[in-house]
Amino acid sequence: MTDETRVEWRPWGADAFVEATSTDKPILLSLTATWCEDCHEMDAETYAEPRIAANLNDGFVPVRVNVDRHPRIRERYNMGGFPSTVFLAPDGKPITGATFIGPDGMRQVIERVREVWEKKGAEAGRLPRALAGDLPPAGELTDQIEAHLAGQLEVTYDETHAGWGDAAKFPLPRTVEFALKRDRPRALRSLDAIRDGLFDPVEGGFFRYADDAAWTNPNREKTLESNAALLRAFANGYRYSGEDAYRDPAVETANFLVESLWTGTGFGGSMGPAAGTDYYLLGKEGRENAPGPRTDLTVYAGGNALAVDALLVLAGLTDDERAREYAARALDRVAEDLVDDGVVTHFRSGGDVGESRLLEDHARVVAAACRARQVLGDDSVAGESYLDFATAVADAAIDELFDDGSFRDGPETGEGLLSLPLRPLDGNVEMANALVDLAILTDTDEYRDIAEETVCAFAGAWDRIGVQVAEYGSVAARLLRDPLVVEVGDEAGADLHRAALRVADHEALVVPAADIDAGTARVSVGSDTHEATTPDELMRAVSSVTKDA
Numbered sequence: 001m002t003d004e005t006r007v008e009w010r011p012w013g014a015d016a017f018v019e020a021t022s023t024d025k026p027i028l029l030s031l032t033a034t035w036c037e038d039c040h041e042m043d044a045e046t047y048a049e050p051r052i053a054a055n056l057n058d059g060f061v062p063v064r065v066n067v068d069r070h071p072r073i074r075e076r077y078n079m080g081g082f083p084s085t086v087f088l089a090p091d092g093k094p095i096t097g098a099t100f101i102g103p104d105g106m107r108q109v110i111e112r113v114r115e116v117w118e119k120k121g122a123e124a125g126r127l128p129r130a131l132a133g134d135l136p137p138a139g140e141l142t143d144q145i146e147a148h149l150a151g152q153l154e155v156t157y158d159e160t161h162a163g164w165g166d167a168a169k170f171p172l173p174r175t176v177e178f179a180l181k182r183d184r185p186r187a188l189r190s191l192d193a194i195r196d197g198l199f200d201p202v203e204g205g206f207f208r209y210a211d212d213a214a215w216t217n218p219n220r221e222k223t224l225e226s227n228a229a230l231l232r233a234f235a236n237g238y239r240y241s242g243e244d245a246y247r248d249p250a251v252e253t254a255n256f257l258v259e260s261l262w263t264g265t266g267f268g269g270s271m272g273p274a275a276g277t278d279y280y281l282l283g284k285e286g287r288e289n290a291p292g293p294r295t296d297l298t299v300y301a302g303g304n305a306l307a308v309d310a311l312l313v314l315a316g317l318t319d320d321e322r323a324r325e326y327a328a329r330a331l332d333r334v335a336e337d338l339v340d341d342g343v344v345t346h347f348r349s350g351g352d353v354g355e356s357r358l359l360e361d362h363a364r365v366v367a368a369a370c371r372a373r374q375v376l377g378d379d380s381v382a383g384e385s386y387l388d389f390a391t392a393v394a395d396a397a398i399d400e401l402f403d404d405g406s407f408r409d410g411p412e413t414g415e416g417l418l419s420l421p422l423r424p425l426d427g428n429v430e431m432a433n434a435l436v437d438l439a440i441l442t443d444t445d446e447y448r449d450i451a452e453e454t455v456c457a458f459a460g461a462w463d464r465i466g467v468q469v470a471e472y473g474s475v476a477a478r479l480l481r482d483p484l485v486v487e488v489g490d491e492a493g494a495d496l497h498r499a500a501l502r503v504a505d506h507e508a509l510v511v512p513a514a515d516i517d518a519g520t521a522r523v524s525v526g527s528d529t530h531e532a533t534t535p536d537e538l539m540r541a542v543s544s545v546t547k548d549a
Helices: 014-023 038-048 050-060 071-077 105-124 143-155 171-181 183-199 224-241 244-261 284-288 300-318 321-338 359-375 386-401 427-440 445-456 459-464 471-480 495-503 534-545
Strands: 026-032 061-066 086-087 094-098 269-270 294-299 484-488 509-511 519-526 528-533
Touching: 014 026, 014 061, 026 071, 038 050, 038 105, 050 105, 071 086, 086 105, 086 495, 094 105, 143 171, 143 459, 143 471, 171 183, 171 224, 171 471, 183 224, 224 244, 224 269, 224 300, 244 269, 244 294, 244 300, 244 321, 294 321, 294 359, 300 321, 300 359, 300 495, 321 359, 359 386, 359 427, 359 509, 386 427, 427 471, 427 509, 427 519, 445 471, 484 495, 484 534, 495 534, 519 534, 528 534
Parallel strands: 026 061, 484 509
Antiparallel strands: 026 086, 086 094, 269 294, 484 519, 519 528
């Protein structure tokens, strides 16, 4: 089987929209990814069928988009999974859409779209509600946000198979991390299910999700983002449990990132099944003789920042020098090649350059730089200290994307729906959490204020926020309560610093090379402060200040 398509795809851009307008044809938008097995299957079964391809080439303007390279297009036109198959009016408004469509289904859809187009023309397109221009419902920052989401951990939990939901299972690593402090048994059971169902025992790394509730049918695709997030979740599972059942998958996932996705200067974006094979169903010997998997070695800013963060968490908990080394190297690559005066560019690959000033990229780079300050110490990247670098990236996002109380996902420029503002909850939550870290590490109230304003911008709908965005509850709690901060007078790597990284919870802040006496650690929650000079004293001090938290 080949996944070669006979459709004459155009790239996303002004030319395609001008063509659609001048020829009075709808646009067929195909959203795909290198790692997406169903995308390649649809190419082989549907778009390679000669009559379907001829109908699409003659009656439509076909446009193909790689969703990893164009996240703003992904967020506006995603039909609930990939591939996403979307028919648009020439102004970019969707007429109809679906995910995977087989040959028979595509023939029917083509006829329906033609009928609608002949009857309504460009008026057939409809503007999605999220892009209608209404601001999210604002409200007050209260304890009910965290309480609601903590309650959802139980209400939506699958007591039979673990994880959240009762259909296809996504690992939801940030939900697991939220649960580690609030419902640890369910969090650890979920990590057990994720490990047993999604971890590749041959080459390491986690598959993206399972097609069934029991975690028995993994969709055999691996992405940098999901593996980095799960690496951190398992490392934090080890933090709270001390069990190798969570440490080992984290270490093996770090090895997978280095051995399978490292490009020489950064981490590539994904790995998916090879064409025409059941590559991931083969054992080690079978894989050695099979075609290799499809790998996207594009170095994306946000994905690499997530990997930096995760690897440094692992290094802080286990003294894993390899994780520490590759985290530092990846952060160097992002800083030197993808950040200019605080402005983050999504990727640079050959002659292709991604968009700049994307919210998700900025949030993750700020978080990674703040983590580097905590784990690696008062060092520098691209000629700037970690905190100066983080501050520049945060300021660029605030200047360009923050208005009316929350962040837009990127600049309001581009064809189709790209010119309309989108304020994604998950991206705003990531940025708010990163700004809380930055505020504490730099002692700058402005960043905390912006984080609080961002959380409040969505708080009017707190009761409608689901467990998938449980991190919203984490950042709300961090803003309502004084955080645990451990300052260490010694440099990074000293015994007190290493102990601090282990005994602090995963929402706390650790500051090596702080402006206090060498050989001393200061543990604070608000005005409740204790000092320690040994790791044992440090553990007792942390226990003392957090006993009522």
